[in-house]
Amino acid sequence: MEETATYMHVGVKLSSNNSSKERTREQCNKGKGMLAGLSAVGVRSTALNPIISSQLWETVCIPSMLHGSELWCNLTSTEVDGLEKTQKLAAKCIQGLPMRTHDEVARGLLGWANVKSLIHLKKMAFLRQLINAPIGTLARQIFIRRLYEFVFQTSDTMKGFLPDIAIILDHYDLYSYLEEYVTESSFPSKAAWKAITKRSVFEHYAHVARARLSLKGDVPRYTRVHGGNNPFVLYKIAKTNVLYKSNLCNLARILALPCNDTYIDCDLCGITYIDCVDHYIMQCPMLNDKRDKLWDMITDVVGVHVAACLFHKSESEVLDIFLGKRWELVDLDVNMAQAFICAVSVGIKGILL
Numbered sequence: 001m002e003e004t005a006t007y008m009h010v011g012v013k014l015s016s017n018n019s020s021k022e023r024t025r026e027q028c029n030k031g032k033g034m035l036a037g038l039s040a041v042g043v044r045s046t047a048l049n050p051i052i053s054s055q056l057w058e059t060v061c062i063p064s065m066l067h068g069s070e071l072w073c074n075l076t077s078t079e080v081d082g083l084e085k086t087q088k089l090a091a092k093c094i095q096g097l098p099m100r101t102h103d104e105v106a107r108g109l110l111g112w113a114n115v116k117s118l119i120h121l122k123k124m125a126f127l128r129q130l131i132n133a134p135i136g137t138l139a140r141q142i143f144i145r146r147l148y149e150f151v152f153q154t155s156d157t158m159k160g161f162l163p164d165i166a167i168i169l170d171h172y173d174l175y176s177y178l179e180e181y182v183t184e185s186s187f188p189s190k191a192a193w194k195a196i197t198k199r200s201v202f203e204h205y206a207h208v209a210r211a212r213l214s215l216k217g218d219v220p221r222y223t224r225v226h227g228g229n230n231p232f233v234l235y236k237i238a239k240t241n242v243l244y245k246s247n248l249c250n251l252a253r254i255l256a257l258p259c260n261d262t263y264i265d266c267d268l269c270g271i272t273y274i275d276c277v278d279h280y281i282m283q284c285p286m287l288n289d290k291r292d293k294l295w296d297m298i299t300d301v302v303g304v305h306v307a308a309c310l311f312h313k314s315e316s317e318v319l320d321i322f323l324g325k326r327w328e329l330v331d332l333d334v335n336m337a338q339a340f341i342c343a344v345s346v347g348i349k350g351i352l353l
């Protein structure tokens with residue numbers, strides 16, 4: 001019988017030394033390879049809308065990259081970092097963001113959670129599959145046996161799916177569902193469990209991402225304008241206003257820029273600034289003519305009354321609205337708001353050219 005270092009079992013590579021490094025590295029390469037392949041069909045910042053690219057990444061690349069991750073246990077931090085880096089690369093390529101963009105911002109604009117969260121979701125979905133497996137099947141028999149071994153602590157050295165899923169459920173305050181299954185044999189339906197786990201995981205990730213960005217403190221505008229778990233609103237508008245897609249995506253890239261932590265002299269007017277976005281779009285006197293054109297375009301689209309309302313807001317509030325903050329602030333209906341932000345995107349491109 002031939003001895004080998006690795007063995008493929010139902011599509012998952014198992015290593016004779018119980019190390020998963022090689023497998024994780026291959027999965028990362030698979031993700032990067034698929035991203036390169038999708039780039040050829042338009043998954044890049046200069047082609048498809050980021051929402052479409054995001055859907056392709058999530059439906060084509062993620063299932064392949066995370067194939068079998070339901071049974072991945074004890075991943076090292078290096079392995080998790082490798083997977084996260086692959087996803088971050090995808091988020092930045094899809095949106096054309098500089099590599100120095102904060103990872104939470106790159107993911108947040110697409111409404112993504114990190115890879116670790118996605119693996120947790122897959123593991124929790126697998127738990128329900130095992131619970132719901134037909135009575136008598138081998139997988140269910142093993143699961144039930146292992147579950148009772150775990151619950152009643154008959155094994156001190158248990159490793160694998162059960163202790164792993166228990167930690168994950170506890171992490172999201174969902175362990176009570178497993179306890180209820182053990183005591184009362186009841187568990188949420190497939191749709192209900194999917195909704196419960198998705199809400200818990202995404203809310204937890206959003207909380208962690210907000211805390212990290214707050215700690216970094218250099219993207220306050222991003223956190224004011226886009227705080228949710230959904231794709232950025234300007235990408236949604238670009239889906240129905242395709243002629244403005246490039247300009248709207250440009251606004252997203254401006255929003256994602258971190259602020260400087262040092263003062264810089266403007267190369268146009270010589271004035272010292274710390275926030276380049278604020279200076280060039282709202283303040284630089286050398287760009288007054290281009291800024292006037294932006295306001296003319298806004299007035300043409302929304303009328304003098306709304307333009308006057310904007311004038312009465314603070315500079316910071318106006319810039320937030322220019323970069324996608326909720327337009328209820330300027331009292332516009334959906335169609336008018338879309339026309340407004342499209343005009344803004346053209347005007348800002350004119351200023352920054």
Ligand SMILES: [Zn+2]
Pocket residue numbers: 266267268269270271279283284285286
């Ligand atoms: Zn200037």
